[in-house]
Amino acid sequence: MSTGVYTDSSGKALTDYPQPSLAVDTAVLTVPGDERRLGVLLVRRDGANEQVGLALPGTFLHEEETLAEAVRRSLRDKVGLPAEVVPQQLHVFDRPDRDDRGWVLSVAHVVALPWQVVKPVVVARPDDLEVRPVDDVSGLLFDHDEIVRRATEWLRSAYSTQPDPSHLLADELFTMRRLQQLHEAVAGRPVSSSDTFRRAMEPHLVKTERRTEGSIGKPARLYRRR
Amino acid sequence: MSTGVYTDSSGKALTDYPQPSLAVDTAVLTVPGDERRLGVLLVRRDGANEQVGLALPGTFLHEEETLAEAVRRSLRDKVGLPAEVVPQQLHVFDRPDRDDRGWVLSVAHVVALPWQVVKPVVVARPDDLEVRPVDDVSGLLFDHDEIVRRATEWLRSAYSTQPDPSHLLADELFTMRRLQQLHEAVAGRPVSSSDTFRRAMEPHLVKTERRTEGSIGKPARLYRRR
DNA sequence: CAAATAGTGTCTCTTAGACAGTATTTG
DNA sequence: CAAATACTGTCTAAGAGACACTATTTG
Numbered sequence: 001m002s003t004g005v006y007t008d009s010s011g012k013a014l015t016d017y018p019q020p021s022l023a024v025d026t027a028v029l030t031v032p033g034d035e036r037r038l039g040v041l042l043v044r045r046d047g048a049n050e051q052v053g054l055a056l057p058g059t060f061l062h063e064e065e066t067l068a069e070a071v072r073r074s075l076r077d078k079v080g081l082p083a084e085v086v087p088q089q090l091h092v093f094d095r096p097d098r099d100d101r102g103w104v105l106s107v108a109h110v111v112a113l114p115w116q117v118v119k120p121v122v123v124a125r126p127d128d129l130e131v132r133p134v135d136d137v138s139g140l141l142f143d144h145d146e147i148v149r150r151a152t153e154w155l156r157s158a159y160s161t162q163p164d165p166s167h168l169l170a171d172e173l174f175t176m177r178r179l180q181q182l183h184e185a186v187a188g189r190p191v192s193s194s195d196t197f198r199r200a201m202e203p204h205l206v207k208t209e210r211r212t213e214g215s216i217g218k219p220a221r222l223y224r225r226r
Numbered sequence: 227m228s229t230g231v232y233t234d235s236s237g238k239a240l241t242d243y244p245q246p247s248l249a250v251d252t253a254v255l256t257v258p259g260d261e262r263r264l265g266v267l268l269v270r271r272d273g274a275n276e277q278v279g280l281a282l283p284g285t286f287l288h289e290e291e292t293l294a295e296a297v298r299r300s301l302r303d304k305v306g307l308p309a310e311v312v313p314q315q316l317h318v319f320d321r322p323d324r325d326d327r328g329w330v331l332s333v334a335h336v337v338a339l340p341w342q343v344v345k346p347v348v349v350a351r352p353d354d355l356e357v358r359p360v361d362d363v364s365g366l367l368f369d370h371d372e373i374v375r376r377a378t379e380w381l382r383s384a385y386s387t388q389p390d391p392s393h394l395l396a397d398e399l400f401t402m403r404r405l406q407q408l409h410e411a412v413a414g415r416p417v418s419s420s421d422t423f424r425r426a427m428e429p430h431l432v433k434t435e436r437r438t439e440g441s442i443g444k445p446a447r448l449y450r451r452r
Numbered sequence: 453c454a455a456a457t458a459g460t461g462t463c464t465c466t467t468a469g470a471c472a473g474t475a476t477t478t479g
Numbered sequence: 480c481a482a483a484t485a486c487t488g489t490c491t492a493a494g495a496g497a498c499a500c501t502a503t504t505t506g
Contacts, residue, residue, distance in 0.1 A: 444456085444458040
């Protein structure tokens with residue numbers, strides 16, 4: 001690590017420059033089982049020094065920690081989510097006045113989790129936590145509306161070419177219809193055509209010989225991830 | 227700005243947490259007029275406190291400055307480039323040991339500039355500055371190889387659907403062939419087919435009635451940006 | 453006129469989209 | 480058997496890619 005003061009090209013020591021605080025804020029996306037829409041997890045902030053209102057879960061970066069670790073820590077400590085998540089970096093928000101408590105930059109992240117994982121934490125703390133459809137989100141604290149917008153765009157783009165890249169479908173086996181419904185929930189609109197959807201997804205999946213049982217109508221073929 | 231100490235959820239004041247220094251590093255991409263390959267601008271670092279070797283131009287974030295402003299300042303002060311550039315954020319590099327001078331996070335940026343703009347500064351300071359083909363870059367300081375890789379990927383992706391989105395072609399009028407040669411330089415390989423290239427680009431351009439003059443072969447139609 | 457480059461016409465193959473018609477289940 | 484859902488086959492339109500052929504210049 002640093003063994004002494006070093007200077008930049010203007011001869012100023014690094015520590016002479018006030019540096020910003022660095023935060024991470026994370027859009028946790030999920031599709032609630034009942035509703036067929038993509039949702040984002042929000043936390044109510046009303047601590048003594050915090051601004052009051054809804055926001056994304058976040059925290060300040062701790063010493064020697066990576067951004068991904070800070071994201072995992074914030075999701076574990078503030079929400080109660082498991083620590084195995086792999087967050088995706090989105091963008092650094094750097095407006096000097098974005099946080100009126102001080103000079104705080106935020107590295108926005110996104111992670112998508114199955115409803116089975118998110119539901120228990122929301123049920124456990126209904127006064128603190130809430131899942132809201134991404135297309136209805138507005139009025140969040142700081143610039144978190146914009147983070148949700150970017151996170152949504154990122155996930156929708158990822159789902160446009162690959163079958164469930166974020167494993168929102170927790171089941172090992174699933175029908176083409178179930179996959180399509182998930183993709184429609186993520187996209188926020190019906191797929192252009194079932195035919196095209198099937199043709200686009202089949203090459204990326206393993207076609208099993210198993211079928212659904214007990215459902216109404218002709219039993220559907222079950223697929224597996226490749 | 228901050229009116230007093232505030233605390234996080236564990237009751238610790240923000241200033242109790244050591245915070246990292248925040249740097250910006252920028253991949254300046256260009257296509258040298260003679261060579262038909264995409265290049266990146268490198269600076270030789272050999273100051274007293276700096277590591278010795280080739281790296282991207284960068285700087286530390288100053289107080290109340292945005293990241294884009296820091297990028298412009300670093301390009302102006304360390305390279306001599308004009309200040310009107312619009313940098314694109316790529317990724318935050320956060321390995322705690324990525325800079326052995328201390329805990330430094332870097333927000334990597336990319337910007338593409340016409341050779342007419344880059345050439346003068348390289349010619350003026352041949353011992354400090356160098357443009358090297360992106361596909362030949364390796365052994366840069368810190369994790370700058372990775373930044374160049376990401377910057378290249380970003381630019382190539384941008385050029386795959388739009389005609390010269392970064393205005394690397396400084397001329398107002400240009401032939402389809404010239405545009406294609408630029409795109410081939412950026413992509414690092416020939417376009418799959420001139421026919422397809424023309425068909426993909428024409429809708430995004432204005433077809434003028436002017437033609438090239440004095441060139442060998444049939445004079446080519448000139449196009450303009452929309 | 454030969455060489456060089458630009459531009460057009462058109463054929464084939466693939467894919468998207470639409471949709472009719474068949475298959476297999478539940479109740 | 481009616482209703483519901485799954486699946487197949489096939490037609491059409493649009494686009495990608497290939498390429499022959501025509502056009503217009505220089506030397």
